[in-house]
Structure formats: C-alpha cells, structure tokens
Amino acid sequence: MMGLSRIQSFGDARAAARRRLPWMVFDYIDGAAGTGHGEALNLAAIRDIRLQPRILVNVEHRNLGVQVFDHAAKIPFGISPMGMCNLSAPGADLMLARMAAKHQTPVGVSTVASTSLETMIEVAEGHAWFQLYFSGDGSGTTRLIERAEAAGYRTLVMTLDVPEVGRRPRELRRGFKMPFKIGPLQFIDFALHPVWSLSTLAKGRPDMANFTEPGFGFDRTASRAAADWGFLERLRERWKGNLVVKGVTSAEDAVRLKEVGVDAIQVSSHGGRQLDACPPPILALSQIRQALGEGFPLFYDTGMRSGEDVVRAYAMGADFVFFGRAMLYAIAAGGEQGLTHFTRILTEEISLTLAQIGRVDMTGLPDTLAGS
Numbered sequence: 001m002m003g004l005s006r007i008q009s010f011g012d013a014r015a016a017a018r019r020r021l022p023w024m025v026f027d028y029i030d031g032a033a034g035t036g037h038g039e040a041l042n043l044a045a046i047r048d049i050r051l052q053p054r055i056l057v058n059v060e061h062r063n064l065g066v067q068v069f070d071h072a073a074k075i076p077f078g079i080s081p082m083g084m085c086n087l088s089a090p091g092a093d094l095m096l097a098r099m100a101a102k103h104q105t106p107v108g109v110s111t112v113a114s115t116s117l118e119t120m121i122e123v124a125e126g127h128a129w130f131q132l133y134f135s136g137d138g139s140g141t142t143r144l145i146e147r148a149e150a151a152g153y154r155t156l157v158m159t160l161d162v163p164e165v166g167r168r169p170r171e172l173r174r175g176f177k178m179p180f181k182i183g184p185l186q187f188i189d190f191a192l193h194p195v196w197s198l199s200t201l202a203k204g205r206p207d208m209a210n211f212t213e214p215g216f217g218f219d220r221t222a223s224r225a226a227a228d229w230g231f232l233e234r235l236r237e238r239w240k241g242n243l244v245v246k247g248v249t250s251a252e253d254a255v256r257l258k259e260v261g262v263d264a265i266q267v268s269s270h271g272g273r274q275l276d277a278c279p280p281p282i283l284a285l286s287q288i289r290q291a292l293g294e295g296f297p298l299f300y301d302t303g304m305r306s307g308e309d310v311v312r313a314y315a316m317g318a319d320f321v322f323f324g325r326a327m328l329y330a331i332a333a334g335g336e337q338g339l340t341h342f343t344r345i346l347t348e349e350i351s352l353t354l355a356q357i358g359r360v361d362m363t364g365l366p367d368t369l370a371g372s
C-alpha cells in the first residue's frame, strides 16, 4: 500500500485507484454517460464558483456539525449510495458504514449494494439510508421497502433519474455487468492487476447482496420507465419515514415533489452517468433553491471533489452534500486507512475554507458567494 502522505487530493486518490484497479472496475466507477462532457461541464461550473475571503473576523472556533432531518451529523457531508462498492476493495461497504457511524453521518445503501441492507444499518449504527430503484412490476420495490422497514431504516432515498440505465461507453467497452462474468477480456485484465485479483476474487466475487433469496433478483439494465407521479404518490402514502427523491435537476419537478410531500430533494445528475446533455446540477441547485425558498431540505451530490467544493455547494443552496466516486478511490488507494485519511483531508479543507471566508459554521453560506 502506498504511503498515504502521497494522497493529498481527489486527483491523487483517483490516480492511485487507476493503477490498482482492473480497467473494468475503474471504468465502471469513473465512467460517465456519452462523451463525458456533461460531467466535465459540471466539474468546471463547481470550480468557477467564487467565495469571498473576509478579514478580521474571529474564526478561531469552528464547528462543522450540521442538522439533517432530526439528526445532528458531525460532518457536513455523507456518502452517496453506490452499487457494488466492494469492487473497489474487499469490505469497502463496511468501511463506509463504519465511517458513517464514527461521524454520525448518513451512508447511502444502494439497492445493488454488495453488502446486505440489514448488515449495513447494523454496522453504520443506524446511520444508513436505504436507496431504492423502481422495479417494473412493483413487487421487488415493495419487498425491499418491507425489508428496509424491518431492518430499522428511517430514511428512504428514491432514485428517479434512471428510467433506463444511461449508456456509459467506458464500462460497455470493458464488458462490465452485474454480476460480472470473467471472459477472456476480464481474465487478462485481472491477471494484469494481481493485487486486486488476489485480494478481491480470493474473498469471492462481489455480488448484489440484497438479492440472495431464491426467485428475488435484480436486472440492472431492466427498464424503470413506467415510474410516474402516481407511483411516487403511492410511495409517499406507503413510506412513513423520511422520503428523499434523488436525481432532480428541474425546478418544475422540484416544486411538484414538494407538493407531493417528499421530505427532501437530492439534486444530482447521478455523477454525470445518466444524460450527457444534462445541465450542470450545481447550477440547477441554485435555481431549485430559489424555486423552493428557504427551509425546504435540499441535498446535493455530483462532482464533489474537495472540502472547498462542499462549501461551494452549501453556498449554492444545499443543506447537505454527498460524495460518490471520491470515497471509492480513497478506499482503492489505501483501504480503510485511505478512507479515514481522505475524510480527514476533506474536513480540514472545509474548516480552512470557512476560516478564509470569515465563517465559523455551515449556516448562511449563500451570503459568502463573491458578489452576492
């Protein structure tokens, strides 16, 4: 394992992950829809956000804690739900769950997680949110809701930006599937990445752990195109806990979601993995905040790469943000120590950024936008 001191940024973690992971796995995690231009535009839009430095404000005592629903998170970011995290390293899901427990922050547990939803909430000491995909006939959706309820989940994240899985050429070229098959291409790929192959495949091929019951499966490429507003209204009736809708970039949709009675909206373009032509979600965030007004819980993910990015997203109107790929790269680069190290970097960066802009906590950050 490389010296962690050499990992000081998202770019360092990504480069280390790229060296270590088989091409198929790296391209599954790193890939985006179409040409990747949509993802790049959003990253550029985030970088372009300017925060105004201030002087002579006493910022000696800074607090990164944030209230999410009725819960006090110790850090202002969580982990977005991601399928098959254990491809980044054996036990990656559990590392994320332990991080969530330590910082009392939510870890998203994907429908297609590589560890069961029951184990995840236990290891996360309750700090887990279950992420649901709509299943065509509804039966799979109902079964997963029942299991999430029985396991003690209090927050359901309904991902609605996947009516069909986006075309991600990089993973398609590598022949990535869930569960993946080992053909000649993958055989060569794995042979050229022996450290990953010996550690990961020796522990058994990572699989979709929520679907081990006979007759209860999940087809990642199945159409979810039949989900409509009626479905969401029924879900709102059915799920009494917090309901978050993830994958929103339209202010019109956001206003209607609020009317339907969801508890929060997660602005996201799925990390640029669904529609290359999608407008930058970081800009949509600010429009949606304006459309919904103050006070309605608005979360954000996509393109978060640093602590400064977290502060930028709060400045654009977010009440909480989530990291995706960055966490998997930190784990691929350095295992659980890598994750702890990278999380520390992020919290330090957030704290330093607050000091620079004359703030001691995460409130009122829209006022810190330069020129506001």
Ligand SMILES: Cc1cc2nc3c(=O)[nH]c(=O)nc-3n(C[C@H](O)[C@H](O)[C@H](O)COP(=O)(O)O)c2cc1C
Pocket (backbone or CB within 6 Å): 028, 029, 030, 080, 081, 082, 083, 110, 111, 112, 131, 159, 246, 268, 269, 270, 271, 272, 301, 302, 303, 304, 322, 323, 324, 325, 326
């Ligand atoms: C490898 C990978 C798997 C993902 N799987 C899911 C998933 O199962 N459910 C979901 O709602 N979002 C999924 N996402 C999207 C993330 O939750 C999140 O929206 C995105 O990664 C944020 O962008 P970022 O990676 O630039 O931080 C996945 C993303 C990645 C990179």
